[in-house]
Amino acid sequence: MKKYAITDIKALEIIDNRGMPTVRVNVNVDHKYWGRADVPCGSSTGSHEAREIRDGNARFRGKGVQKAIENIHEILLPKLRGMDATRQQEIDYLMLELDGTGNKSRLGANAILGVSLAVAVAAAAAGRLPLYKYLNADARILPVPQASLVNGGLHAGNDLDIQEFCVMPIGAETFGESVRILCEIFYHLKDLLLEKLGKSATNSSEDGGFAPPISSTRQAMDLLLEAVHRASYSDKVVYGLDFAATGFYNPEEDHYNFEGSQKTRDELIGFIKQLLGDYPSIVSIEDPLHENDLEGMKILTQEFGDHLVIGDDMFATNIKRIQKGLKLGAANATLCKVNQIGTLTEALETVNFARHKNYTVVMSERSGETEDSILSDISVAFNAGLFKTGGIRGSDRGTNYNRFIEIETELGSSAVYAGENYR
Numbered sequence: 001m002k003k004y005a006i007t008d009i010k011a012l013e014i015i016d017n018r019g020m021p022t023v024r025v026n027v028n029v030d031h032k033y034w035g036r037a038d039v040p041c042g043s044s045t046g047s048h049e050a051r052e053i054r055d056g057n058a059r060f061r062g063k064g065v066q067k068a069i070e071n072i073h074e075i076l077l078p079k080l081r082g083m084d085a086t087r088q089q090e091i092d093y094l095m096l097e098l099d100g101t102g103n104k105s106r107l108g109a110n111a112i113l114g115v116s117l118a119v120a121v122a123a124a125a126a127g128r129l130p131l132y133k134y135l136n137a138d139a140r141i142l143p144v145p146q147a148s149l150v151n152g153g154l155h156a157g158n159d160l161d162i163q164e165f166c167v168m169p170i171g172a173e174t175f176g177e178s179v180r181i182l183c184e185i186f187y188h189l190k191d192l193l194l195e196k197l198g199k200s201a202t203n204s205s206e207d208g209g210f211a212p213p214i215s216s217t218r219q220a221m222d223l224l225l226e227a228v229h230r231a232s233y234s235d236k237v238v239y240g241l242d243f244a245a246t247g248f249y250n251p252e253e254d255h256y257n258f259e260g261s262q263k264t265r266d267e268l269i270g271f272i273k274q275l276l277g278d279y280p281s282i283v284s285i286e287d288p289l290h291e292n293d294l295e296g297m298k299i300l301t302q303e304f305g306d307h308l309v310i311g312d313d314m315f316a317t318n319i320k321r322i323q324k325g326l327k328l329g330a331a332n333a334t335l336c337k338v339n340q341i342g343t344l345t346e347a348l349e350t351v352n353f354a355r356h357k358n359y360t361v362v363m364s365e366r367s368g369e370t371e372d373s374i375l376s377d378i379s380v381a382f383n384a385g386l387f388k389t390g391g392i393r394g395s396d397r398g399t400n401y402n403r404f405i406e407i408e409t410e411l412g413s414s415a416v417y418a419g420e421n422y423r
Helices: 066-080 088-099 109-126 131-135 175-197 217-230 265-278 294-303 319-328 344-356 374-381 395-414
Strands: 006-015 021-029 033-038 144-151 164-168 238-242 255-258 261-263 282-286 308-311 333-336 360-364 386-388
Touching (some): 006 066, 006 109, 021 066, 021 109, 033 109, 066 109, 088 109, 088 344, 109 131, 131 374, 144 217, 164 217, 164 282, 164 386, 175 217, 175 395, 217 265, 255 265, 261 265, 265 282, 294 308, 319 344, 333 344, 360 374, 374 386, 374 395
Parallel strands (some): 238 282, 308 333, 333 360, 360 386
Antiparallel strands (some): 021 033, 144 164, 164 238, 255 261
16 A cells, blocks of 8 residues: 655644533645544543543633643654554554553543544545545445433433433334434424423433433333334334443442432342333343443343343443453443544454454444544444434534435445344
């Protein structure tokens, strides 16, 4: 492959969908081609994630990213200038070496990831290829969107403890049809919330779903099921829940503050068992216990191995964390969030390792997103069967839906919608 030298890197501070600062990186190749990438940020971040660099001063209440940008310009650029942009692994490993920490806390995962992603985009542009094809010539899977239509937890201003109630249109024939199904369910859900709970129930969450003033898991599920029924799609969708249980876990007293009472692990597991029994169309549970409870996840996996039992905060897109889970038999699926691990190379290595060990891989956005649709290309490049897309409204969510539709059109007859084969 022709050598495309990195000639410049320019980073700037932008804001995400929550008004939170984040990093945008532009990489120039051969004085001719530019690649741009924005760094997503989470609200409910696990302790095992790679570390962002934030300024800690008065600007943006300490959340500015000027230090991360300085690290890009003063440390990364001088070392990367002249390197072949197509040598992604070499570039990513060099940045890890320059950082020298286990969690990217010296240079910042937001600095390293922004450069890593923008390098790939620039190299794809130089090769006149869409990013998904540049990363994988055999990219052809369009994922089932796991769309969060009702929100609680740290992503919403209500009293609902579970963070995401997701709809998965596995019965669609194409990705484009799956989007139509989700939109029509969304319309009916809005009408239903307005009818039963009033105008405030249609307020939006960080993820682009609804944040109604409710506190009951069952009420949320019943509303969602009724909206799906009104839209006449009960035979085409299944459901997934992201508990994000670390958010309501009290480590000092070792209990969960859940739905108005304190629950032990066994009590929460009992609740989950009953919930899945009562709602058999729930096929996926994510982070149902706190991020370090591998033993509890083993119990749930043994009991519900025919469901997706997903580790997110527990695994943090990290091979070493997944190895711990494998040793115990904890979980049977992992989320992949590129900013949890901090480079494109490490994310790909994690995906390949997880698949080799028969873990289902679920690609995911973060609560803090921009109009950058890069994660859609990465998902298709990884041939992922599921992608957590967030809700329907907001350009930060619509950009990924729309990019998937574009990719499906570009692929034409070679495109395959994952559908019922989402695992």
